[in-house]
Amino acid sequence: MVIVMTPEATAEDVARIVEKVESVGGEAFVSKGVVRTIIGLVGDIDSFHHLNLRGMAGVGDVHRISDPYKLVSRQHHAGRSTVWVRGVPIGPDTFTFIAGPCAVESRAQTLEAAEMAKAAGATLMRGGAFKPRTSPYAFQGLGVEGLEILSSVREATGLPVVTEVVDARDVAVVAEHADMLQVGTRNMANFGLLQAVGESGRPVLLKRGMTATIEEWLMAAEYIAQRGNLDVVLCERGIRTFEPATRNTLDISAVPVVQATSHLPIIVDPSHAAGRKDLIVPLSRAAIAVGADGVIVDVHPDPESALCDGPQALLGADLRALAQAVRQLPPMVGRVDASTLSRTPVVPR
Amino acid sequence: MVIVMTPEATAEDVARIVEKVESVGGEAFVSKGVVRTIIGLVGDIDSFHHLNLRGMAGVGDVHRISDPYKLVSRQHHAGRSTVWVRGVPIGPDTFTFIAGPCAVESRAQTLEAAEMAKAAGATLMRGGAFKPRTSPYAFQGLGVEGLEILSSVREATGLPVVTEVVDARDVAVVAEHADMLQVGTRNMANFGLLQAVGESGRPVLLKRGMTATIEEWLMAAEYIAQRGNLDVVLCERGIRTFEPATRNTLDISAVPVVQATSHLPIIVDPSHAAGRKDLIVPLSRAAIAVGADGVIVDVHPDPESALCDGPQALLGADLRALAQAVRQLPPMVGRVDASTLSRTPVVPR
């Protein structure tokens, strides 16, 4: 930590800070500049946090130097992790393709979408039973009935299930049916939910808050990790900017930035970032090339009748183009397409 | 609703849309342009929502024309509402000053802050017992013990209590002690929590999500209203932008924008918007002048030792300047300072 004093700070102000830092066992190095004094702190950063140094007289600014997260940082965990979802890996050596309908509407629709996904090379199936919707008048999902459909489709197709949980009170029932729990963009800072999924015993897919910084996102992952669950996969899904041509702006740079500071896997959701079907294939290609550990996309057998996000769901030629990209591009960046791995078959639970 | 067809749309595409709209009892007016065709829809907008028109062939864009919220809109409720919090009004005729510490740390600190607030003209007291913090390693609040302190300080000072609830599972216990439930910026889109406070029987202070549009914020209020609770006060607290000089950018224009479209009261939180003590007084003056129904600010008897947001807490000369502004400016914009109203004394519950 570095404390920058204001130009008006007195020698007494500096002395009080040094004393306070030393009172918790830290060391303070004072550098007097022409205009300002700088104090470098050495010692246990957590103990410094409780000193409220920012509130002390004469303090202009406090710069944090090391990362505020620990369990998810690469600082003490240099290699990159692989998270296994019922036998399917998401990590640095593979490229994992996850697909399915935005919302579970019926068994027939879900099964058909899952079969489309599987045929295109997907090894995990997505589908929402609980939908967080901006409007209370929009379709909110089938709830437990949707979870049962997902279970049944998993048995039929062999694809493990990723599904969203929106309320801490639902974690138990969702964990009963799902293989991976998704925390959505609107809930990235719902700390009660983060703690609940941290105790669920299931891997977690943590979407980036649509206006969260990467650091805040990693802090959210730290909440989950702190409850003993390190099986967290991050998902970049676009951030809010002034550009109206896409629903959000896919922050593709977040992939290498996260990989440089955290050991957790990171995948990309081009469907929700763009909100436009015509961008899914190029953005998926970009995700593979930038080094993402996977992509998650919306597919639907009949987008015109979809109850949720129809305009971004893939089918037909687009889905074939995506399937081809998922087969051909990962080897160019040193990865194995996860669908080509042999895997222990899924058995009903 | 207006549907704009793509330049490539066929006459058949248009006919299918007209047919679909008419199938739910709506009317469709077709205007053929040189390049594009436009279809204006007339009828029940909710029935149109379920048609997933965006997903149909030939559709380029769908423009919504009327507001997506109803209960909180001025469209069917022209006057502006007053919300009463244990006898204290927040609404168009008054200006309400709410103050207190960011976090409840002890009974002594809370009582002292509440007395500072009251002396400065505050008629409601704020203070956090449950704190949503970005870091799992930061102080998370005293919980139920904090609520009991707030109750006890209310009895001592007569100031009704506004406090945050961060988890739907805590709504009952918070409602037992608090006079107004605050939903914080990170939870604006936590729909389970919104529904729970909507059923709590207490007035709600709904902060704007730090990156929510005004429309999304009003939709969040609609979630609460839909559960039968129209006692919702909105609170503008700054939005996330690229400007680093302030923690967030106070969107002062949101006050008149909200007042033009919703009947709900709206107040301003300059402390969390700016994150800097030196801006609280000028921003509070601006809030009064722009027509806000109140302000909510952090005060602390000893900001240097505060466990939360010390750098933005007011005391001494700044608090006196704010007290003066709250007395002098509201009459200039046709309002009564709420602290000058006679009021039924608060009796212990």
Added chain:
Amino acid sequence: MVIVMTPEATAEDVARIVEKVESVGGEAFVSKGVVRTIIGLVGDIDSFHHLNLRGMAGVGDVHRISDPYKLVSRQHHAGRSTVWVRGVPIGPDTFTFIAGPCAVESRAQTLEAAEMAKAAGATLMRGGAFKPRTSPYAFQGLGVEGLEILSSVREATGLPVVTEVVDARDVAVVAEHADMLQVGTRNMANFGLLQAVGESGRPVLLKRGMTATIEEWLMAAEYIAQRGNLDVVLCERGIRTFEPATRNTLDISAVPVVQATSHLPIIVDPSHAAGRKDLIVPLSRAAIAVGADGVIVDVHPDPESALCDGPQALLGADLRALAQAVRQLPPMVGRVDASTLSRTPVVPR
């Protein structure tokens, strides 16, 4: 300046930096932390800039401590400045109301708008002869003919003229007719233009770039000041955010932030920030209350026929409400309405 080394930096990396800093006469204080080393630099900051320290091996980050601008900073010029525009002050003791049409369309329209402005209490007239427009197909202004109209209207009304210059090649001709040169939001970083107005001998109204940080804006003012022209007035006109309800988001906090770090006057343009007529009066009130040194607003005798920004131009009841605010509110924040000052009459040049 503070240099934060990466965790991987070697003792040799640190030694090379110390040596480099000392080679230009600076001092370097090294603080070794558990994970990282921090180096505080003391000495002439300009000489450090040329060292390209960020590019050196082992350097993680470089924090600048003091302001990067000098001539416009309060650091060596503690009081706040007043800029005089042909006898009209803009500064800390007064509140200056500037009004006029967005674009000069004809002598009749400009004269009528100027008379409306004057009747409402304006002491300076605005009006554009050269218009920077996003579309090459939009009205680009009358050019020199517009300047001549402005001169003639100044003679008729006695109001000094503020007008925009968009090209360094036009500075001489605009300076011949105008009393204050405006640099618009799109040209805030047009450094050739900034230098040209810095040599023009006329006071300058420098609008904030619609996505400039406050620091970048002050650096733009520094460009003008560096050419010997300290008569610069800053104008906050809204920044680009994700909120669509207003054209831009008025950053009202920028007023006290600028006043804390720069001695230059600062005014507010609510018309271009909001782009909506109904917000001009409340935002002008907020500007006065927050401590702005003036406001600049669009007025037009016939907004329906305006060739530019008609929807935001005031007339009638709104203009009267604004006139009243400009008379009544400034004394509440310790200012004199500039229109009540006696002033040497304007003589034709």
Added chain:
Amino acid sequence: MVIVMTPEATAEDVARIVEKVESVGGEAFVSKGVVRTIIGLVGDIDSFHHLNLRGMAGVGDVHRISDPYKLVSRQHHAGRSTVWVRGVPIGPDTFTFIAGPCAVESRAQTLEAAEMAKAAGATLMRGGAFKPRTSPYAFQGLGVEGLEILSSVREATGLPVVTEVVDARDVAVVAEHADMLQVGTRNMANFGLLQAVGESGRPVLLKRGMTATIEEWLMAAEYIAQRGNLDVVLCERGIRTFEPATRNTLDISAVPVVQATSHLPIIVDPSHAAGRKDLIVPLSRAAIAVGADGVIVDVHPDPESALCDGPQALLGADLRALAQAVRQLPPMVGRVDASTLSRTPVVPR
């Protein structure tokens, strides 16, 4: 165009609009809704623009339907264009790699950087002689001397030169030495400069304004095209967001979005977007995969001593990795690496 009337609009308001539209030869289709009336306009959009419909009584909103740009649109020019820079193509069939130092510092440094670039597969050389800098105290470039160095290095290496012009008054001299004129992010809305390069007879590289929407960017290209110059290449270089981990946020989606609406080529600048050397290679790979027509990157023989943007300049292993990506990836997305094309040798002018 579609006009949405306010709920309060009268039949008379509607009639006045219809009349006005018909007065310029347009047709107006009126759809009366339960709450609002919608008017669809058919006819020449330019004539409608001059009507200032937004300013008319009863008008709530005006939605533009077709693109506001023409010459750069695909609407009347369905194929995608190739721009030739002294024999080097930038367009849909190839992938063009442009590299060089941020600033020209000396002949030796420029030559060495150009040779590095060429060895890595670059077919065009970049380098700045006129540098737009935020601070007036920063290095502003060598000016004409820098242009002469670039000419001389072109003769030595055979690489055509792309260089920035920052002032309309310099266009002639820059065009004399350069093969392609770059308009930088700060000047995207400097309309005088756009018109000047539009008349220069040289191809133009138009960077996106760091906070410009894609539509504004295409309108800037339209300014150039309108002066008779259709040899415009767009360059995405990151937009300003709240995320601090990168200097700007590379809007990778802009590539397919632009390609869907404009026939102009588009390349990506990962160096200025990220501002971090470690992201250049992954972002370049993403750019190729998403379908960009080229990339432009900073290289420098000695980044530690660079006078401009040293921290983002590539050399050594990173540059080799980039060279490999440029050779291997373009064929995966159906493109030819432009360096493998035979080309007429560059002759000194």
